[in-house]
Amino acid sequence: MKQRTLERIGRPVSVVGLGTWQLGADWGEVTEADALAVLEASAEAGVTFYDTADVYGDGRSERILGRFVAEHSDAGFMVATKMGRRAEQVPANYSEANFRSWIDRSRTNLGTDRLDLVQLHCPPSEVIDDDRTYDVLDRLVEDGSIAAYGVSVETAAQALSAIGRPHVASVQIILNAFRAKPLDEVLPAAEAAGVGIIARVPLASGLLSGKYHLNTTFAADDHRTYNRDGSAFDVGETFSGVDYATGVEAAREFSELVAESDLDITPAQAAIAWIAHQPGVSTVIPGARNVAQAQANAAAGVVAELPASFLEGVADLYDRRIRAQVHARW
Structure with missing residues (x-):
């Protein structure tokens, strides 16, 4: 497994990490035994970076991950969690008191005195743009509650705002073959500033695996069922904001492109590698x-x-099938 260094933290992370939303909720039922087996398998395969959030299963994901990390205390894993969605996402709720309350809860769930990396969990733009946000986060670093902080964002504009802050260690953003806008400005700006980029939703909620068809059904408690219209949270988190029928057809083309390129890997692996x-x-x-x-x-x-x-084919597919739906929106 390749390793890359989060420059502002000075810690190496595996180029492929593991997102643990699935181990908490919103993707159908995953038992605790199965969740721990997933974590073990990922570690054996070289994964050292794990991403979670305090709202995944109301803390279930953090608790399972904390138990796993405690059982591998010498492995050097890095755990990134997120905060800010335990209350309504309005600027007034992003207060120092709430930050400390959320962080204390995550420290308990994860079984640690200091969190490796805390990310604001897709807050409003006003919070990302507010100097006071970073003043509070700096104090949390100074008192040892957290080692570093970052911002998880929905839009490229939010990412660029966060990248401009001197102590932001990372920006997490949706990036995949169906959401290529971050390539335009966000990635170059982050690289120049030494800010890490954590790419989430790499398979467009599974579309890019090439396994779905128009009649595929998902569990009632799976966000791919209940959030297609964005009624629960930003619709960009579900199928990357791409209309499902369009996504299925584009994913079929992506799979054909992988086959034609003789990559000897699955479409999902090609999507992650891209x-x-x-x-x-x-x-x-x-x-x-x-x-x-x-x-x-x-x-x-x-x-x-x-x-x-292959790279040229992905760019062409995006331009023909996807760009008009998502590029200007996020």
Whole structure:
């Protein structure tokens, strides 16, 4: 597994990490035993970076991850959690008192005195642009509650605002073959500033695996069922904001492109490798609901190179099928 260093923290992370939303909630049921098996498989495959949030399963993901990390205390894992969605996402709720309350809860869930990396969890733009936000986060670093902080964002404009802050260690943003806008400005700006980029939703909620069809159904408690209209949270988090029918057809083309390129990897692995090969990306965080998925995702972290014809084909597919739906919106 390739490693890259989060420059402002000075810590190496695996180029393919693991997102643990699936292990908490909103993707159908995953038992605790299965969740721990996914974590073990990822670690055995070389994953050292784990992303969670205090709201995934109301803390379930953090608690399971904390138990796993405690059992591997010498492994050097880095855990990034997120805060800010335990209350209504209005600027007034992003107060120092709430920050400390949320952080204390995450420290308890994860079983640690100091959190490795805390990210604001897609807050309003006003919070990202406010000097007071970073004053509070700096105090939390100074008193040892957190080692570093970053911002998880929905839009490129929010990412650029956060990158301009001197102590922001990382920006987490949706980046995949169906959401390529961060390539324009965000990745170059982050690389120039030494800010890490954590790429989430790498498979467009599974679309890029090429396994879905128009009649595929998802569990009632799966966000791919209940959030297609964005009624629960930003619709960009579900299928990357792409209309499902369009996404299924575009994913079929993506799978054909992988086959034509003789990559000898699955479409999902090609999608992850495509992100990992973008200059400025620190780590990609696909999720996994079972051991096989965790192993396959991690294997994408050792793909040496991608042919120019494949990269050109992905760009063409995005321009023809996807750009009009998502590029201007996020």
